[in-house]
Amino acid sequence: MKPEKEQMSKSSFPFIMENKLRPVSTINGKDYLYFAGTGYFQLQSNSELIEQAVAATRQYGIGTATSRTINGTTPLIIKLEKKIAEFFHTEDAAYLPSGYLSNMAGFQALDTMGFFDMIFIDESAHYSNTGGALATGKKVVKFKHLDAKNLKKQIKKHLKKGKKPLIVSDGLFPIWAEIPPVPKYLKIAEKYDGCVWVDDAHGVGILGEHARGVYDYFQLSSGRLFMGATLSKAFGAYGGFVVGNSHFIHVLKTGNVMTGTSSPPSAMVGAALRGIELVKNNPEFLRRLRSNALYLKDKIKNLGISVEENYLPIVTFSIGSSEKMQDIQHKLMEKGIYIQFVKYVGSGVDGVLRIVVSSVHTRDEIDFLVRSVGKLL
Numbered sequence: 619m620k621p622e623k624e625q626m627s628k629s630s631f632p633f634i635m636e637n638k639l640r641p642v643s644t645i646n647g648k649d650y651l652y653f654a655g656t657g658y659f660q661l662q663s664n665s666e667l668i669e670q671a672v673a674a675t676r677q678y679g680i681g682t683a684t685s686r687t688i689n690g691t692t693p694l695i696i697k698l699e700k701k702i703a704e705f706f707h708t709e710d711a712a713y714l715p716s717g718y719l720s721n722m723a724g725f726q727a728l729d730t731m732g733f734f735d736m737i738f739i740d741e742s743a744h745y746s747n748t749g750g751a752l753a754t755g756k757k758v759v760k761f762k763h764l765d766a767k768n769l770k771k772q773i774k775k776h777l778k779k780g781k782k783p784l785i786v787s788d789g790l791f792p793i794w795a796e797i798p799p800v801p802k803y804l805k806i807a808e809k810y811d812g813c814v815w816v817d818d819a820h821g822v823g824i825l826g827e828h829a830r831g832v833y834d835y836f837q838l839s840s841g842r843l844f845m846g847a848t849l850s851k852a853f854g855a856y857g858g859f860v861v862g863n864s865h866f867i868h869v870l871k872t873g874n875v876m877t878g879t880s881s882p883p884s885a886m887v888g889a890a891l892r893g894i895e896l897v898k899n900n901p902e903f904l905r906r907l908r909s910n911a912l913y914l915k916d917k918i919k920n921l922g923i924s925v926e927e928n929y930l931p932i933v934t935f936s937i938g939s940s941e942k943m944q945d946i947q948h949k950l951m952e953k954g955i956y957i958q959f960v961k962y963v964g965s966g967v968d969g970v971l972r973i974v975v976s977s978v979h980t981r982d983e984i985d986f987l988v989r990s991v992g993k994l995l
């Protein structure tokens with residue numbers, strides 16, 4: 619092993635981003651054509667978001683040093699929550715310090731409202747869903763990944779008569795970009811008088827006709843559907859949110875998570891407001907992202923790698939051992955390209971190679987990536 623590689627494999631965080639997120643990003647002192655992360659429109663380095671972050675900080679300071687419930691709610695946070703609700707066509711929204719916490723806060727609110735007695739969760743659901751589910755203290759049962767039949771089987775086996783299930787899944791799974799069969803989950807929830815929660819951290823901003831995520835993709839609307847997500851990916855900012863009807867959001871806002879956390883930093887509130895506006899007012903972002911995704915997938919398919927034929931900007935593959943995949947990643951880095959080798963929930967123990975294309979990549983950049991990957995297979 620080269621000393622540099624050895625050093626990397628020992629570090630908890632071997633890759634250090636030394637500049638803003640861009641199509642060419644600086645990692646460990648070198649510039650790489652960057653095909654990773656979740657900045658689908660790379661709004662994280664958009665000058666308007668940065669300006670709004672600075673303006674919000676000047677006006678409201680770094681933070682309020684108290685929780686939303688006490689007196690940490692600023693007019694800007696109220697404006698952001700209205701903006702989120704407007705985008706998702708819901709009565710109300712709650713803004714939280716992270717997407718990770720949004721799931722916990724959502725489950726707590728549904729629990730307080732007596733909407734479920736037991737939780738059934740996709741076995742590959744995000745860590746934050748599993749953690750949030752366990753934190754309710756209710757019984758949690760896993761069902762097979764994306765498998766509505768197995769969900770039914772688990773409900774029949776574990777749910778006592780007259781009790782209600784909460785069915786939990788990611789809206790768009792981060793590693794393989796799979797879309798769960800939510801209409802089937804909703805039917806099952808209806809049968810047992812329960813409800814469905816999706817954590818749509820990856821779907822919001824990119825999935826569905828209006829980029830509102832998996833419910834938009836399936837054109838679903840029901841009082842039994844609930845959702846939490848993040849502003850840190852497509853929307854370019856930071857922080858989590860939950861959308862829904864006014865009563866549910868009120869219960870959430872008066873619950874433990876909101877009461878027990880400091881209100882989010884002003885910079886992120888300012889940035890998020892502009893990020894949502896930009897996604898909403900610039901449909902060409904989405905058009906370019908989808909067109910780049912289809913272009914990349916078509917080329918990758920020609921290399922013999924199987925891809926989901928849809929407009930989602932994530933291409934994941936697994937080739938041999940962890941070592942082999944890490945070697946491919948390092949060889950691509952030698953050519954000036956960065957893709958992820960990642961071990962994450964849903965990737966399996968060996969990990970996977972994951973390519974993410976953004977709306978701002980050029981066709982030449984995508985061609986160079988595919989040619990380079992092709993030479994290493």
Ligand SMILES: Cc1ncc(COP(=O)(O)O)c(C=O)c1O
Nearest residue numbers: 716717718744792819848850857
């Ligand atoms: C599926 C999923 N849910 C939740 C989160 C947490 O969101 P946040 O980064 O805003 O805490 C992530 C984070 O990357 C995620 O991938």
